Amino acid sequence: MPIPEHVVVWAYRIILGREPESAEVVANWCGVADPRDLAAAFLASPEHQARRGRPFVPRVAARPDAEALDAWHRLRFGTP
Numbered sequence: 001m002p003i004p005e006h007v008v009v010w011a012y013r014i015i016l017g018r019e020p021e022s023a024e025v026v027a028n029w030c031g032v033a034d035p036r037d038l039a040a041a042f043l044a045s046p047e048h049q050a051r052r053g054r055p056f057v058p059r060v061a062a063r064p065d066a067e068a069l070d071a072w073h074r075l076r077f078g079t080p
Helices: 005-016 023-029 035-044 046-051 066-077
Strands: none
Touching (some): 005 023, 005 066, 035 066
């Protein structure tokens, strides 16, 4: 089962602190089998490693919407 697009977009926002480059990039990552593998790939990326040591400011609002919460849950615990 493919990863929903909103999970990929929120992975970019939460882990890399930015928006994805394009819809094609998002579609590519949607093919990953497990959202935890997506999170692991982003966490191991040179881009994320370069961010280490700088303050991490997740782009999740104080009152995140249901889509953001679902994405975080899937990235942390896998597909429900």
